Amino acid sequence: MNANTFRPVLAGRRALVAGIANEHSIAWGCARAFRELGADVAVTYLNDKAKPWVEPLAKQLDSPLFLPLDVAKPGELEAVFDRIRAQWGSLDIVVHSIAWAPKGDLEGGLIDCSADGFAKAMDISCHSFVRMAKLAAPLMPEGGTLFAMSYHGAQKVVPNYNVMGPVKAALEASCRYLAYELGPRKIRVHAISPGPLKTRAASGLKDFDLLLNEAVQRAPVGELVDIMDVGFACAYLATPFARRITGETMYVDGGVNIMG
Numbered sequence: 001m002n003a004n005t006f007r008p009v010l011a012g013r014r015a016l017v018a019g020i021a022n023e024h025s026i027a028w029g030c031a032r033a034f035r036e037l038g039a040d041v042a043v044t045y046l047n048d049k050a051k052p053w054v055e056p057l058a059k060q061l062d063s064p065l066f067l068p069l070d071v072a073k074p075g076e077l078e079a080v081f082d083r084i085r086a087q088w089g090s091l092d093i094v095v096h097s098i099a100w101a102p103k104g105d106l107e108g109g110l111i112d113c114s115a116d117g118f119a120k121a122m123d124i125s126c127h128s129f130v131r132m133a134k135l136a137a138p139l140m141p142e143g144g145t146l147f148a149m150s151y152h153g154a155q156k157v158v159p160n161y162n163v164m165g166p167v168k169a170a171l172e173a174s175c176r177y178l179a180y181e182l183g184p185r186k187i188r189v190h191a192i193s194p195g196p197l198k199t200r201a202a203s204g205l206k207d208f209d210l211l212l213n214e215a216v217q218r219a220p221v222g223e224l225v226d227i228m229d230v231g232f233a234c235a236y237l238a239t240p241f242a243r244r245i246t247g248e249t250m251y252v253d254g255g256v257n258i259m260g
């Protein structure tokens with residue numbers, strides 16, 4: 001047997017990737033990695049404004065499903081899963097790569113965050129993942145893998161991360177509880193914690209460039225991560241090679257988090 005006889009590890013798998021805004025998005029790295037390893041990938045886009053940016057990317061992947069998804073719009077998440085059920089009948093992988101907080105609430109310190117801003121950030125960036133898990137589970141009779149994107153600001157204080165710190169902490173805890181509840185159904189749940197990446201969401205954080213500089217200086221591997229690093233880490237966790245790993249927060253940050 002030589003390398004040419006290996007089947008791509010995700011051949012025959014079906015993945016839903018939510019959160020591609022453009023070619024810099026972490027979700028795009030996940031979608032590309034899954035596709036390169038043989039999976040079929042359904043892609044969502046936020047709204048009509050986002051569609052022209054995401055559509056060419058979905059085409060590159062030959063995505064059989066390209067669907068609108070604003071998790072704040074009642075019924076839209078359910079509609080995505082209805083379409084997947086009708087077209088595919090089952091699903092193996094889900095990526096939630098979605099975060100949002102009102103600008104005013106994100107820019108100020110946590111202490112100034114309004115109740116409404118806190119609730120919206122929590123709903124869109126955390127509870128939507130719980131809702132996704134509930135809709136995905138019935139489509140995974142043979143098991144599956146769910147991913148949510150977190151950040152180190154969940155565990156330690158990162159200046160300027162503000163309300164997103166507690167929101168990501170809730171997201172990581174949700175991954176653990178979902179891993180516990182869905183484990184008997186062979187559905188594994190992972191929080192992925194990438195190092196800083198220059199994306200549209202990151203541009204909303206004050207002094208983000210300082211964070212990038214600091215990360216590259218402190219990373220034991222001496223360089224920043226890219227979106228394909230995140231994508232291939234998720235791809236690995238979605239394979240049977242990782243079948244007994246669940247509920248962890250997996251850092252993909254070149255080791256920055258181990259530094260004191």
Ligand SMILES: NC(=O)c1ccc[n+]([C@@H]2O[C@H](COP(=O)([O-])OP(=O)(O)OC[C@H]3O[C@@H](n4cnc5c(N)ncnc54)[C@H](O)[C@@H]3O)[C@@H](O)[C@H]2O)c1
Nearest residue numbers: 019020021025026070071098099149151196197199200201
């Ligand atoms: N960029 C980083 O440094 C970094 C590091 C760690 C974790 N993350 C996390 O990775 C995830 C993806 O962010 P990114 O950095 O790729 O930025 P991005 O801007 O490319 O992606 C964020 C996505 O969230 C989507 N989104 C926002 N509100 C939504 C809603 N109501 N419904 C559906 N989708 C919605 C946007 O459309 C966009 O596609 C986020 O959870 C973010 O917190 C980012």
